[in-house]
Amino acid sequence: MNRYWFELKEGVLFSLKAIRVNKIRAMLTTLGIIIGICSVSLMSTAIKGMDKAFQEGISALGSDNIYVSKWPWFDDHEWWRIRRRPNITVQDFDKFQSLAKKPIAMAPTIISMCKLQYNDSYIESALITGTTAEYVKTTNFEFASGCFMTGIETDGARNVAVIGHDVSENLFKFVNPINQEIEMNGVKFKIVGVLKKMGSNLLGGFNPDNQVYIPLGSAYRYFVHRFRSIDIVVRAANTAMVKETAEEAEEVMRRVRSLKYNEENNFAVNQQEGLTSRFDKVVMVIKIVGFFITGLSLLVGAIGIMNIMFVSVKERTKEIGIRKAIGAKRRTILTQFLSEAALICLMGGLIGLGLAVLASIALDKVLPTSIQVDTILIAIFISLITGVVSGFIPAYSAAKMDPVDALRYE
Amino acid sequence: MNIITIENITRLYEVGSEEVRALDGVSLSIDKNEYVAIMGPSGSGKSTLMNILGCLDTPSTGSYLFKNVQVSDMSDNELAEIRNREIGFVFQTFNLLPRANALHNVELPLIYAGIHAAKRKSMAVDALTRVGLADRMHHKPNELSGGQRQRVAIARALVTQPAIILADEPTGNLDSKTGEDIMTLFSEIHNQGNTIILVTHEEYIAEHAARIIRLRDGLIERDESNPHSRRPGSYKASPSK
Numbered sequence: 001m002n003r004y005w006f007e008l009k010e011g012v013l014f015s016l017k018a019i020r021v022n023k024i025r026a027m028l029t030t031l032g033i034i035i036g037i038c039s040v041s042l043m044s045t046a047i048k049g050m051d052k053a054f055q056e057g058i059s060a061l062g063s064d065n066i067y068v069s070k071w072p073w074f075d076d077h078e079w080w081r082i083r084r085r086p087n088i089t090v091q092d093f094d095k096f097q098s099l100a101k102k103p104i105a106m107a108p109t110i111i112s113m114c115k116l117q118y119n120d121s122y123i124e125s126a127l128i129t130g131t132t133a134e135y136v137k138t139t140n141f142e143f144a145s146g147c148f149m150t151g152i153e154t155d156g157a158r159n160v161a162v163i164g165h166d167v168s169e170n171l172f173k174f175v176n177p178i179n180q181e182i183e184m185n186g187v188k189f190k191i192v193g194v195l196k197k198m199g200s201n202l203l204g205g206f207n208p209d210n211q212v213y214i215p216l217g218s219a220y221r222y223f224v225h226r227f228r229s230i231d232i233v234v235r236a237a238n239t240a241m242v243k244e245t246a247e248e249a250e251e252v253m254r255r256v257r258s259l260k261y262n263e264e265n266n267f268a269v270n271q272q273e274g275l276t277s278r279f280d281k282v283v284m285v286i287k288i289v290g291f292f293i294t295g296l297s298l299l300v301g302a303i304g305i306m307n308i309m310f311v312s313v314k315e316r317t318k319e320i321g322i323r324k325a326i327g328a329k330r331r332t333i334l335t336q337f338l339s340e341a342a343l344i345c346l347m348g349g350l351i352g353l354g355l356a357v358l359a360s361i362a363l364d365k366v367l368p369t370s371i372q373v374d375t376i377l378i379a380i381f382i383s384l385i386t387g388v389v390s391g392f393i394p395a396y397s398a399a400k401m402d403p404v405d406a407l408r409y410e
Numbered sequence: 411m412n413i414i415t416i417e418n419i420t421r422l423y424e425v426g427s428e429e430v431r432a433l434d435g436v437s438l439s440i441d442k443n444e445y446v447a448i449m450g451p452s453g454s455g456k457s458t459l460m461n462i463l464g465c466l467d468t469p470s471t472g473s474y475l476f477k478n479v480q481v482s483d484m485s486d487n488e489l490a491e492i493r494n495r496e497i498g499f500v501f502q503t504f505n506l507l508p509r510a511n512a513l514h515n516v517e518l519p520l521i522y523a524g525i526h527a528a529k530r531k532s533m534a535v536d537a538l539t540r541v542g543l544a545d546r547m548h549h550k551p552n553e554l555s556g557g558q559r560q561r562v563a564i565a566r567a568l569v570t571q572p573a574i575i576l577a578d579e580p581t582g583n584l585d586s587k588t589g590e591d592i593m594t595l596f597s598e599i600h601n602q603g604n605t606i607i608l609v610t611h612e613e614y615i616a617e618h619a620a621r622i623i624r625l626r627d628g629l630i631e632r633d634e635s636n637p638h639s640r641r642p643g644s645y646k647a648s649p650s651k
Contacts, residue, residue, distance in 0.1 A: 003524030010521045017509050322505045325466060326566065327494020327522040329487045400486075403466045407505065 007332045008339065015340035018312065019347075029308040030348030032301025033383055036294055037352030038359070041379045043290040045360050045371050047283060054279055056198070063272055064239050065138055066103075066246045068096070068232040068253055072268035074278060085266045087229035090216070092256050096232060099252045102245045105137035105235040108216055112223040116212065117183040118171040126167060128184065128212045130219020131233075138235040141208065144168070146178045146193035149215060153192070157217025162193040166209040187222050189214060246271055298382070301348070302390035309341050309394035320398050321406030334399040341391020342384050349383025412475075413573050413605055414440040414463060419472035419482075420628075421458050432458040433469070434628035440574070440607065445600045445639070447608045447616035450625035457578070459625065460609045464497050464576045465489045477573060494522050498567025502579035504559040506551040512538060512562045513547040519570050537565040541595060557588035564595060574605045581615055593618050 019026045067073075070085050093108040100106060110130045116123040129135075132155075136148035144165065153160045161182065168177050177191045189212075198208045220226055236245035250269050257266060313320070320333055353376060360371050421433040432455045440446055450456040461467035462474065465481060468489070474482040481492060499505075506515045516534040525533070538547050541561040551559050560580060567575050577596065581589030597618060600606050608619055616622050620639045624631045 002526070003522075006521045006524055010518075014509075021509065318505070319507055322507060323518070323522075324490065325464075325493060325499050325505070326519040327490050327570075329490045329522075331487070332522060404461050407466070407501075 007335050011332070011336035011339040012343065014336060015343050018316075018340055019344060025308065026344050026347070029304050030301070030344050030351070032297055032304050033345050033348030033386060034301075034352040034355070036298035036301050036386075037349040037379050037383050038355045039290070039297060039352075040294040040382065041353055041356040041371060041375050042359055042363075043287075043294060044375050044378070045356065046363070047287060047290075048372065048375075049363075049370075050283065050286075054276075058272055058276070064236040064242050065272060066234040066236065066242065066249055067270040068234060068249055069268050069270055070229040070231075073270045074274055082266075086257075087227060088232065088267060090230065092253075093230060093232055095256045096249075096252055099255060100234070100248060102236070102241065102248045103234045104237050105134050105233075107132050107135035107138055107233050108230045109135065109233055110216060110219050110224050110228060110230045112219060114185045114223055116167065116171060118180065121171045121173070123167065123170055126210060126212055128214060128219065128223060130214055130216040130224065132216055135213070135233065138233045139208070141198070142196040144194045144196045145176065146191070148193055149213065154215040154217070157215045157221060159187065159189045159218055160192045160215065161189040162195065162213040163191055164195050164207075164209040164211045165197040167212060168194045184212070184214075185222065189218075242271065242273070298386055301345075302386050305341055305345060305387060305390040306394060308344075309337060309391050310397075312340065313337060313394045313398040316398075317401065317406050317409040320401050321403050321409065324401070324403035325407060330399040333401075334395050337395030337398050338388055338391050341395065342387035345383045345387030345390075346380065349379055352383075353379050411442050412439045413442055413477055414438075415473075415475040415478075416462075416469075417473045419459075419462065419469040419474065421455075421462065421467070422470045431628050433462070435472070436625075436628070436630055437472075438623060438630065438633060440605065442573075443600070443603055443605055444621060445597075445606045445608070445619045446621045446623060447610060447619035447636075448623045448625065449610060449613070449616045450631075451611060453627075454625040455628040456609050456611075456625050458628075460576060460578055460607070463574075463607060464499060465492045490522075494519055495570060496573040498570065498572040498575040500560070500563050500567050500575065500577040500580045502582035504551070504556075504563045504583070506559060506562055506566075508551050511548050511550050512543060512554070512565075515551070515562055516566045516569050519566060523570060533569055534565070537569040538562070540568065541565045555588075556584050557591060560584065560588075560592050561595065564592075564599070568599065568604075574607055575599065576607050576609075578609045579611075580608070581610075581612070589615070 068088065070088055071082065090108060093106075097106050108131060112128050112130070113125045114128055116126045133149055133151040133153070141148065146162070148162055149160050152158075161184070163171075163177065163182075171177070171182060172180065177194050180191050181188045182191060183189075195208055216230075234245060234249050236242040246269050250265065253267050253269070254265065259266070323333060323336075353371075356379075357371055364370070416439070417437045419433055419436045420431060423430045423432055434455075436455075436459060448456050448459060458467070462469050465476070465484075466489075468474075468484070469482050472482065473480060476492065476496065481489065484492070493499075507518070510518070513531070513534055516537055517530050520530040520533060535544070535547065538544055541564050543558060543561050543565065546554060546558060546562075551562070554562065564580075580596070581592055584592060593615065596606055596608070606619075608616065610616050617636060618639060619636060621633070621635050623633045
């Protein structure tokens, strides 16, 4: 056992010497590995970041939600068949609400954009959602201060607003926003609640952080044309109930619309499942493309390593002869050259990782990225394996050299 | 006790389509604590014989008993084991690892033998001290003179306390004064009870040995004891004859 250990140690130490002698050569050789490892770790970090942003966005809204809308989110229909669909109106919602039994909460929503202003601070165009008091029960909102609009406020279409974290940060730097009045397209609204930071900024519209919530009636009065269609948000009791609740929502909506059995739905029941599967598809494509590119650069790197190891073996033929003469076995020589290849790759891998860490710090401003420990371990593992695989043939050719020939080599 | 017994050894090489008989039936035996010189002109097969005696190569036919163990059909790794434990090589071109210092060069066979670092170091220091290089241990080969390099090589050969020391033209790359110093060192090592096989084509180098085997065309031409084997220090500049 000792012997293996000593041989490995000797192999590694001597490899370090050999690499130190040929610093530039080793650097150039390992460039492919540097690029490969850098891109593989950035890739997995970016994908994780996107995933995280997506999950945060989803969970801020509640992942057990169903959305009854005029249009499907993912349009698999021919547009001309669905373009004449009727709007979903507030009256539709009222009927829906009285018929649907499974949801634990339901709310109508309507979306618009407007300019927000508070003294000198303003946001040129913020997303506003008009809704009812019950909307908050369909979300996982947490409040930094204040609370959501009350039923009295929403039913009376008062000029009150709940603002997201980013909106609050931008408009109110030094003042407590509660009870302050902001101007929305010139109309004054009183702030009654401020949300905690919920999601990331990846999914734009799905993120509550940069939104303003106001009563549905106020939205209709000031910002939205009365013929605009609303969306109905339906919250299932739990994840297991989502499917049932969605089925019931479809049935109820057909009754609301008085559709005959042979008529097609003239509305859509959207689920986040659809969103998730779309997202997963996109991620899958990114993954495949990314790992293909990464794999290619690692392959190029591996060929470079193999090439340089052949050179190294040739250069050191005499050394191999000497080592064999004084008792090195095949295994010993194999270990030595394998550890050299693995070390070169490991160094490349570490440099690549270092670059990836720097890049991810820069990238953090766009995506919530951070290199995870498992990414680091995988990168190190991949670089070691690349070294061992690409070094094997040269090392094996060194190991089976005839000592007499090797000693005679000049 | 015989350390080496070879019987009717041949070694054939294929050069293109031709077959070359480097050794054509050689038999000999070497006792413990012998000092043998193998002589012969180039092409006589002495390098081939040395490679076979040193377990670097195996004979085409014939038997080779090393300490009564048949080695002629051993595998590569088994031969490596024998070389590591039983044979110390000294080469004409020293064959030290250029990037390792003297101490590391001497330690190398001990690493392969699986000896612990502390013990390894003390053994290597002892061996270097024996060859008079205690103060040069941390020098790299290119910081040493030819004679010193050969002493490092001898220390490396001695450090495992091998059964035989095989020296192939050990003075070939040295000036005659340094060469004589090295031969003196060999005589001392022999006097300490070691078995030495010396391969040379120089008569005056061979004369240090107590027994001279002369090869010609792959055969032993003569195998005789050398009653005039010179004691250390009796070196004369001109070769006899």
